[in-house]
Amino acid sequence: MKSLWNAAEAAKLKGDLLRLRVYTSQLLGREADLVLHGGGNTSVKISERNLFGEEEELLYVKGSGWDLATIQREGFAPVRMKVLLQMARLNQLSDGDMVKHQRAAMADPYAPTPSVEAILHAIIPFRFVDHTHADAVVTISNTPDGDRMIEEIYGDEVLLVPYVMPGFILSRKVFELTEKLDWKKLKGIILLHHGVFTFHHEAKESYEQMIALVNKAEQYLRKKGATIVIRKLRSQPDLLKLSRLRKAVSMNMGNAALAVLNDSGAAISFSALENVSSITSRGPITPDHIIRTKRTAMVVGDDPEKSVTRFATDYEKYFSRHTNGILTMLDPAPRWAVLKGQGVVAFGKNLTDVKIVADITGHTMKAIQQAEKLGGWQALSQKNLFEMEYWELEQAKLKKSSSPKIFQGKVALVTGAASGIGKACALALAKEGAVVAALDINPEVKKMSEESGMVGIVCDVTQEKMLTKAVEQTIRQFGGLDLLVSNAGIFSPSAAIGELDDKTWEKSLSLNLNSHRQLIKVCLPYLEYGINPSIVIIGSKNVPAPGPGAAAYSVAKAGLTQLARVAALELGKKGIRVNVVHPNAVFDTGVWTDQVLRNRAAQYGITVEEYKSNNVLQTEVTSKDVAVVVVQLLSDRFSKTTGAQIPVDGGNDRVI
Ligand SMILES: [Zn+2]
Structure with missing residues (x-):
């Protein structure tokens, strides 16, 4: 392990103790072998003038819930040193009371709750204190002969503290062990089975002492041949x-x-x-x-x-x-x-x-x-x-998270997810806590970011091999599949049956019908082990109320609806629900190009504007409106509904 201290960067922070503290805390946080996810803590002691003009010594210590890798100034809680030192002298203190009184001793009531190690930081008589759970040191400690080996490595330069619970008991223990000790002779403290403390009046020295101590442990592991060679292996997971x-x-x-x-x-x-x-x-x-x-x-x-x-x-x-x-x-x-x-x-x-x-x-x-x-x-x-x-x-x-979202822990797969209804569904599912595999033939889908719980997979759903691979990638990545939105589709160009060419007909059947059957088939074995598994198929108003010139589209969607009905019958006993949503005139989708829109309006002899809200409610239907219904259907709120067909069309007099 090497020191990451950068003199030029540090020079900019000179004189600002708290900024230096933030800087070296982040340096520690960068090394996953030192601290992981909220592990470890740091502090700096700073004298400040209070409201009444009196000098007061404060311990700025890492606040609970902050991570060293990303900590900022506001991540440090200022606690009055006088109170912390008084607390160290108490014979007994419950951890609940310790937290309460530490909070009460903060110079800023809005700061985060101080680390449970605040008292321990306070009794160490140096300005900067660094604490990590360094892998190498703890690894050696976690062996039958660990205590002796730690002694062999460090000799007298560190104080060894046998394991006790962190919090007040540990602070009290260190207080007792160090009461008559010459701190100047120590480079650090090693808490067996727990971690390392280093300290110094300078930020750099305290940080680099940590690196030096951990380095010794790493060297010892190498010397003893306790290193791991990582081989390149592959497995075919089941x-x-x-x-x-x-x-x-x-x-x-x-x-x-x-x-x-x-x-x-x-x-x-x-x-x-x-x-x-x-x-x-x-x-x-x-x-x-x-x-x-x-x-x-x-x-x-x-x-x-x-x-x-x-x-x-x-x-x-x-x-x-x-x-x-x-x-x-x-x-x-x-x-x-x-x-x-x-x-x-x-x-x-x-x-x-x-x-x-x-x-x-x-x-x-x-x-x-x-x-x-x-x-x-x-x-x-x-x-x-x-x-x-x-x-x-x-x-x-662990209790910090707010109330769980309805799809928390659930895995969803949405096809045709780069635009329109598919994209709206993917976003809505992710917003409700699901992780979403978003499939689309359009590479734009790759932009769906993992941070928002989505992974974009480029996939032509009419290609069986590609589809299978995409589904397997989803399982590999998240462990299973619960929710399926079978949406990918295409609106074929308007053509009367007499003029309809075979290619248009085949293409519509291939994407609007066949690919959905294939998708369900590939997903089925995994959905059987899903958590309250549910499928929603995006149909069309054209199923109950077909339009002239749309044979290729209407027939495929009618077949798809029939497929969904049969699926509902077959899969019910496996606990898998299958429902259909019939949207109509959703114009913010990839299907509706301006050209298609003009043609459809012409078929009915009305303007594009009239066509857009040509429904009973005289309202425009958006992708989001459809996604809202899809999400509800997928959720447990509809746990007793399967085989249903729900229109999202603003009301259609031919359907009603
Ligand atoms: Zn610790």
Whole structure:
């Protein structure tokens, strides 16, 4: 590990202690081997004049909910040092009271809640304090001979602190251990099974001391041959098994979950290790990971449902062994699983959560294998880990999200998603929390961004191979499929039957009818393991009320509607609902070019404007209006409806 300190950048910040603090915090945050997703914390002590003109020493400490990689000035909470030092001298303090009184001692009531390590930062008599959960150091610590090896590496230059719960107990412990200590002789503190503290009056030195200490641990691992060679491996994941696994996990979690497969070379070789069941049953790298990953991983056997049930039963036993009788058990579902020889799977209720789990497990796999080479992976005791998992201050971190969206954890696939109704449906589904595979023949679809929960896949749905590949990519990426909007379509040029050429006829049948049958067929095995699976097919007003000159379109859409009705009959017993929406005159779609619009209006002998709101309600129908109905039909609000055909046409006197 190298120092990322940049003298030119730092020179611009000179004199502004808080900006320097932000700068080196972000440097720490850049190294995933030091801190991951909210792990670690930093502080700076600054004297400020208060409202009454008195000098007051404040500890600007990382606020809870902020990440070192992205922290800004407002991410630091200013807490009065005097109060923190007084708190350190208390013999006892509950963590709830600690948080309350720290908040009460803030110079700015609008700042975030200070880190649970604020007291510990306060008692370290240096201006800058850096704290990380460095992989290398914790890995060595998590072995049977770890304490001795840490001593061998660092000698007297660090203070070793045996594991205790973070929060007040840890602060109190460090306070006791350092009361009569000459701080100047120390380069840092190593908290066994937890992490590293460094400190200095200068930001650069405190940061670089951290890098130096971690470097020593990394060198030691190399010297002992505890390094991992990552091979380039590929696997052919069993996607149906993945869907079954996702469903079983979702059922045990109590909500739909995404299942993201990591089939990198590192993950595949880890999953193929002979002792993978044993090494993944011992615990996480640091106890704060437990709220994200649970204590152990699940190794998936031949029958994924059975594996999940076994995991859940074991979790219930673990809970009853350690509960004090007052706690409520969390859901017993695993957060990561090993698919032997195929990689590892991370579970989470949305993309953010699942990414956190995937990142943590990536580091966990490496740490476990390194520790195995160093004498054996040994995490903290079940009791210690349980205390952390059920610690109110840790659980509070998970409760921040607002009320769940209706499609949270659900996977949707929409065809014809680059424009018009398809795009409106994809956007509406993503807005309601679904991850969406957006398929379209138009490369524009690639612009659908993953950040908004969408992935654009270029696909000609009339090509069976391409379609199959796109569906498989969706399963690979999210673990399953729940919602399908079969929308891709084309409005054929107006032509009376006598003038209608074969090509136009074939093209309409191919896209407006055949491709939908193929799509349903390819998706079906996965939808069977979907969470409340539901299909909506975009039909047309032309089905109940065809127009002259539109034989190719009307016939294909009528066939499609009949296909949907049969599908509703066939799939009902599998719990899959199939409904049809019949839009009419939705002009903000790819289908309606100006030319088509003029021709259709001419067919009825009216102007384009009259044609646009030529319905009972005399209103214009937009793609969004259709998407609203599609989303509702897909949702559980319509859980008792299948085989229905709903017009979204402003009312049509020929249909009514
Ligand atoms: Zn920590």
